[in-house]
Amino acid sequence: MNIPKLKNLDKNNFFLMAGSCAIENRDLAFEIAEKIKGITDQFGIPFIFKGSYRKANRTKLNSFTGIGDIPALEILKEVGEYYDLPTVTDIHESDEAAMAAPYVDVLQIPAFLCRQTDLLAAAAKTGKAVNIKKGQFMSGPSMGFAVEKVLHENPNAQVFLTDRGNSFGYGDLVVDYRNIPEMQAHGVPVVMDCTHSLQQPNQGTGVTGGKPQLxxxxxxxxxxxxxxxxFIETHPNPAVAKSDGANMLPLDKLEALLEKLVRVRQAIV
Known part of the structure; x- marks a missing residue:
């Protein structure tokens, strides 16, 4: 993987994309980035800081969507420069690719939009790395076409795929781990989204639920x-997070989790 500022990349270890769901304010973004960087440096885990500058996919009309596109993107850029970290954010429409690209290192395609050809092409044309989340309605093998769309526009693009579970009935998700090797067969790195895969979407209350204990x-x-x-979304206090708090990992639990995961990785390599 060739992403600027991605340090300590080692085939014997996994990399981590982590941060809060949305950019809520500058102080919180810096607090989370500093904490995660300290932990990942300790374990030698390459780290990409994540934050959405806008939440376009919300259940209710009055749900929090962001603090403003450019202010949030400027915070992402500032975090990346201050901590010397690569950063990632979602884009939702084709014209957002060129807007967001100067501020981040990786453009992320949301799961619901992974088949949008123009969006994938726009992301590829920026020259940034592209992370495509597998749609909840898609199989691992079918995601090869999304990769193909990006590489058609930019044969040198760095692409990776992220699994976030598959729809299981109307309000739940289930993870099919066959998707990991099946997506790796497309010749790209594969990420597991450990928090969104535990969402319980489309609840009658209008607020997405989750099972963070898993x-x-x-x-x-x-x-x-x-x-x-x-991929792990985390927050100092998920109960007051403005987006996806129901399935985020409390920030103070991240270190213990990563320590266990490093041991698992070491056991299988």
Whole structure:
């Protein structure tokens, strides 16, 4: 993987994409980045800081969507420069690719949009790395076409795929770990999203639920199967997070979890 500022990349270890769901404010972003960087430096885990500058996919009309696109993107850029970290954020429409690209190192395609050809092409044309989340309605083998769309526009693009579970009924998800090796067969690194895969979407209350107590289970299994990276949303106090608090990992539990996962990785390499 060739992402600027991605340090300590080692085939014997996984990389981590982590941060809060949304950029809520500058102080919180810096607090989370500093804490995660300290932990990942300790364990030699390459780290990409994650934060969404806007939440376009929300259940209710009055749900929090962001603090403003450019202010949030400027915070992401500042975090990346201050801590010398690569950063990743979601884009939702084709014209957002060029807007977001100057601020981050990786453009992420949300799961619901992984088939949007124009969006994938726009991300590829920026020259940034592209992380495509597997749709909840997609199989691992079918994601090869999404990779193909990016590489058609930019044959040198760095692409990786992220699994975040598959729809299981109307309000739950289930992880099919066959998707990890099946997506690796496309010749790209594969990430397991350990928090969104535990969402309970489309609840009648209008607020997405989750099962954060199973984050460790999802993460351990993914590493054991051979995932190249993990995606974990984390927050000092998920109960007051403005987005996806129901399935985020409390920040103070991250170190113990990563310590276990490093041992799992060492056991299988």
């Amino acid at each position: 984050i460790e289970t999802i993460a351990k299994a993914a590493i054991a199967v051979g995932a190249d990276g993990l």
